[in-house]
Amino acid sequence: MSPMYSPGRAAKTVSRKHVRIGVAAALVLLITAAFFDFPQYYNQGAKWLNARSGLGLPEYHGVDFALGLDLQGGAHLVYEADISQIPADERADAVEGVRDVIERRVNALGVSEPVVQTNRSGDTWRVIVELPGVTNVEQAIKAIGETPVLEFKEESPEGRTLTDEERAKLGETNEKEKARADEARKRAASGEDFAKLAQEFSDDAATKDKGGALGSQGEGGPYPRFVEWAKGAKPGAISPLIEDHDGYNVVRLIETRANGVEVRASHILICYQGAQFCQRDTAKEDARKLAEELKTKTTQSNFASLAAQNSTEPNAATTKGDLGWFGRGAMVKPFEDAVFAMQKGAISEIVESDFGFHLIYKTGERPRTEYDLARILVRKTTEGDILPPDARWKTTGLSGKQLVRAQLQFDNSGFPVVGLQFNDEGKELFAELTRRNVNKSIAVFLDGAPITVPVVNEPIETGNAVISGSFTIQSAKQLAQRLNAGALPVPISLVSQQTVGATLGRSSLDASIFAGLLGFAAVALFMMLYYRVPGLVAVVALCVYAAALLAIFKFLPVTLTLAGIAGLILSIGMAVDANVLIFERTKEELRAGRPLSSAIEEGFTRAWLSIRDSNASTLITCAILYWMGSSIVRGFAVTLALGVLASMFSSITVSRVLLRFVSPWIQGTRLVLGAKGQSSQPLATSH
Amino acid sequence: MLNIIGTRKLWYLISMLTVGASFAALAVWGLRLGIDFTGGSLLEVEFTNARPQVQDMRAFFEAQGEPGVVQPASEKGYIVRTKHLDEAKHQEILKKMREAFGKDQEVQEHRFETVGPTVSAELRRKSLYAIGLVCLFIVLYIAFAFRKASHPVSSWKYGIVAVVALIHDVAIPTGVFAALGHFRDIEVDTLFVTALLTILGFSVHDTIVVFDRIRENILRARNASFADIVNTATNQTISRSINTSLTTLLALLAVLFFGGETTRYFALALSIGIVVGTYSSIFLASPLLVTWCGWRKR
Numbered sequence: 003m004s005p006m007y008s009p010g011r012a013a014k015t016v017s018r019k020h021v022r023i024g025v026a027a028a029l030v031l032l033i034t035a036a037f038f039d040f041p042q043y044y045n046q047g048a049k050w051l052n053a054r055s056g057l058g059l060p061e062y063h064g065v066d067f068a069l070g071l072d073l074q075g076g077a078h079l080v081y082e083a084d085i086s087q088i089p090a091d092e093r094a095d096a097v098e099g100v101r102d103v104i105e106r107r108v109n110a111l112g113v114s115e116p117v118v119q120t121n122r123s124g125d126t127w128r129v130i131v132e133l134p135g136v137t138n139v140e141q142a143i144k145a146i147g148e149t150p151v152l153e154f155k156e157e158s159p160e161g162r163t164l165t166d167e168e169r170a171k172l173g174e175t176n177e178k179e180k181a182r183a184d185e186a187r188k189r190a191a192s193g194e195d196f197a198k199l200a201q202e203f204s205d206d207a208a209t210k211d212k213g214g215a216l217g218s219q220g221e222g223g224p225y226p227r228f229v230e231w232a233k234g235a236k237p238g239a240i241s242p243l244i245e246d247h248d249g250y251n252v253v254r255l256i257e258t259r260a261n262g263v264e265v266r267a268s269h270i271l272i273c274y275q276g277a278q279f280c281q282r283d284t285a286k287e288d289a290r291k292l293a294e295e296l297k298t299k300t301t302q303s304n305f306a307s308l309a310a311q312n313s314t315e316p317n318a319a320t321t322k323g324d325l326g327w328f329g330r331g332a333m334v335k336p337f338e339d340a341v342f343a344m345q346k347g348a349i350s351e352i353v354e355s356d357f358g359f360h361l362i363y364k365t366g367e368r369p370r371t372e373y374d375l376a377r378i379l380v381r382k383t384t385e386g387d388i389l390p391p392d393a394r395w396k397t398t399g400l401s402g403k404q405l406v407r408a409q410l411q412f413d414n415s416g417f418p419v420v421g422l423q424f425n426d427e428g429k430e431l432f433a434e435l436t437r438r439n440v441n442k443s444i445a446v447f448l449d450g451a452p453i454t455v456p457v458v459n460e461p462i463e464t465g466n467a468v469i470s471g472s473f474t475i476q477s478a479k480q481l482a483q484r485l486n487a488g489a490l491p492v493p494i495s496l497v498s499q500q501t502v503g504a505t506l507g508r509s510s511l512d513a514s515i516f517a518g519l520l521g522f523a524a525v526a527l528f529m530m531l532y533y534r535v536p537g538l539v540a541v542v543a544l545c546v547y548a549a550a551l552l553a554i555f556k557f558l559p560v561t562l563t564l565a566g567i568a569g570l571i572l573s574i575g576m577a578v579d580a581n582v583l584i585f586e587r588t589k590e591e592l593r594a595g596r597p598l599s600s601a602i603e604e605g606f607t608r609a610w611l612s613i614r615d616s617n618a619s620t621l622i623t624c625a626i627l628y629w630m631g632s633s634i635v636r637g638f639a640v641t642l643a644l645g646v647l648a649s650m651f652s653s654i655t656v657s658r659v660l661l662r663f664v665s666p667w668i669q670g671t672r673l674v675l676g677a678k679g680q681s682s683q684p685l686a687t688s689h
Numbered sequence: 690m691l692n693i694i695g696t697r698k699l700w701y702l703i704s705m706l707t708v709g710a711s712f713a714a715l716a717v718w719g720l721r722l723g724i725d726f727t728g729g730s731l732l733e734v735e736f737t738n739a740r741p742q743v744q745d746m747r748a749f750f751e752a753q754g755e756p757g758v759v760q761p762a763s764e765k766g767y768i769v770r771t772k773h774l775d776e777a778k779h780q781e782i783l784k785k786m787r788e789a790f791g792k793d794q795e796v797q798e799h800r801f802e803t804v805g806p807t808v809s810a811e812l813r814r815k816s817l818y819a820i821g822l823v824c825l826f827i828v829l830y831i832a833f834a835f836r837k838a839s840h841p842v843s844s845w846k847y848g849i850v851a852v853v854a855l856i857h858d859v860a861i862p863t864g865v866f867a868a869l870g871h872f873r874d875i876e877v878d879t880l881f882v883t884a885l886l887t888i889l890g891f892s893v894h895d896t897i898v899v900f901d902r903i904r905e906n907i908l909r910a911r912n913a914s915f916a917d918i919v920n921t922a923t924n925q926t927i928s929r930s931i932n933t934s935l936t937t938l939l940a941l942l943a944v945l946f947f948g949g950e951t952t953r954y955f956a957l958a959l960s961i962g963i964v965v966g967t968y969s970s971i972f973l974a975s976p977l978l979v980t981w982c983g984w985r986k987r
Contacts, residue, residue: 072951080808082805082807123811126807139801140776140780143776495775496775496776497804497805497807497808498803498804498805498808499776499801499802499803500800500801500802501798501800501801501802502799502800503797503798503799503800505797505799506733506799506800510950510951513947513948513950514944514948514952516947516948517943517944517946517947517948518943518944520943520947521939521940521941521942521943521944522940524939524940524942524943525936525939525940528935528936528939529936532932564948564951564952565880565883565952565955567948567952568944568948568952568955568956568959571940571941571943571944571948572887572937572940572941572959574940575936575937575938575939575940575941576891576894576933576936576937578933578936578937579894579933579936579937582929582932582933582936583898583929583933586926586928586929586932590925611901612897612898612901612902615834615897615901616893616894616895616897616898616901617894618830618834619827619830619890619893619894619897620890620891620894622823622826622827622830622890623823623886623887623889623890624890626819626822626823626826626886627819627883627886627887629819630815630816630818630819635879635880635883638883638887642887
């Protein structure tokens, strides 16, 4: 019963050339993956090289790993919506509406990449909110937790202004803010780390934890003053205090680079009813005809005055259609494509965009310089902060309480509008409201911010009203949903919360990385000691595996949680398993007398079945874990599953290729698997 | 070559003792269920200068109407477990804590988790379903994968023996955690259930390798006795089983000793599971096949 190898079965032989190609491919994979995983090391190296030799190697910024809440800190909140008062067929919409409102509130908090999702489990409807990196969870919960409030307001004749006392106090506060900004500036100028200063001083929640980085800015962007200053500054310089509408800014120029070209153009816009932001009711074909007519009349010299007279852009009379300098990405695609393709000094054919029909006159083109900027913002308190935000509006008593429903409708011409239906009390109030405000605006507020400000055409007595304007089907539906969310009170309650402070998150992350490296080292050591050279091969394959896996995590992206990293580390141990299976088989074949290269082939072939079956069971478990689990458990399931799949790949392909490559050198020596030289043990006799 | 099959009564004895002890531990002490399953709140705070005495913390929480379990955590912190707190109550407690203990130091909140009763009931339910489903799927998969090895033991038997080994593998870590819960107040949460499910998957992984070898040997040498075939197969795979488990264990031990606090017991459960799983694949699953086959022949 001894498993002697049957001479009839010849092992596959593989040409040396193929093996060399395979090894080269594996090395390339390793280097590319490592590069994507840890670009910071490459960048450091490149910087050093560039400084020494002026080679000008580009730096690669890439993406960061996506970290779960337990690693970067943040909050995971689960809200349950009380849909008991809502008929069954409207529940999905109601909860969607609530999700929308929550998302807007969450975005207003300035949290980066929040996740707001609905979740239904039987009869329970939930909204799950994840706020990574949020520091003040209490404030977030407060902002989210309120039932959406819908109000109808009318113009208030008495706008309020500041009292003298308030004005004096405002001046004092502004002085203090300015001094604070000045301090930040002095410290930055004296060389202190800008990122740390940003964390300490900056009021710009979106950038303060990223070193204040604004990214690449240029002409035509949202920070014209910063760009003006940057033009005359050297990299590393700190600006003087720059005041804008947000407050006092201290700006640092990180880098200057050339980025293609920028253009200057003027345009005449003829919009039509239904186009974005259009206030006119010109039909589309009429608008087109008008634009074509203008095209025949325009020349370089009269473009500006024709624009002032004819363009439907709101402030065309003053700007005369001039858009200033701008780069790519500033305008909508059809406009951008046209203007960048044109010759300087030309006037384009008619260009159609969502806004209407454009005639573009390109007045300039020049190379574009962009500036990598970071800023510290010290917010300046303004009148608006002291006055109530809706000083222009006053409440009327008409609110969501009286709104029965809002829905998407279509008017006589087929354009989407939002239909409102009030109850009896609402009907009365609305009739009075509209009577008082014919030809004036009334505002519809949701959560204290106006969502639409329609003009009243005539008094409405029926309790049914229509809000019309430049709606698309999508925007009308969304507005109706929002109104309904305010109208149908869907109380939400916080049923589950998990908050992890950033320090705990940070220390967990550090500990995991350390454990991971240690685990990897231990496994590598063991493999090399026990299996000798093939063990080394397995370790190299393991490195390729780990690098490729991390690269997949970065780019998919897979959110890494603490349990997920544990899954990753576990899969490192299991990745070795496939190699162990192959080596043990190979050892057996060697003992049975096969030459090394065919023993290797047989080892791989025989082991594949075991590998496939045993990994399948782990994958089944991962699938069930994914279905059952919260986001943390899912993180574990995903990383383990990806790890298992990647390890199957790496052991079957990478290990095999490397082992084939190396086998001619180690044949017949003690270096192979620690098994050479031992005589075959007599196997099994029955007893 | 070791005679594993011949000495199988010894292994059965060992297994029955350990599993019996685990069941006893579960029956007597039960598992300490964490807030994931019972609902409730967990608050982890740290005091920057000197933390108050345990009794003071306990008295504080009682005075707030939320008596709870207070445990020291790290040098300057506490972990407090109470019933489910809504957000308003949570903030109130934090504020009062700062007033009472935070006069010349900061009170930092590292972690706050609260799970309402509906969510926890659902987690309990889902956990049990998941365990049941995994066992079911594994039986099906093995029966399918081993459908050609039906002589002398039908392929279903492989599946069932595998599941018996699984139950053994899951019972022992659970028993250990029942003991830990009793003596060290260690709690069991969804991460523990995740560990159990992973152990299931991993243990089957191991068992399949042995079965696989048995199947191969059966196909090649039909005239030897089943016991001999199994014994040979087991011996052939011992080295591989142990090495695989060893490498995985090394990685897990790294997490256990050096990884974050929250995954420590997760790694412990997995480590125990892997050791037990390896044992069961070698010393329990194969002998069981032989015993079962022996019954049929009688």
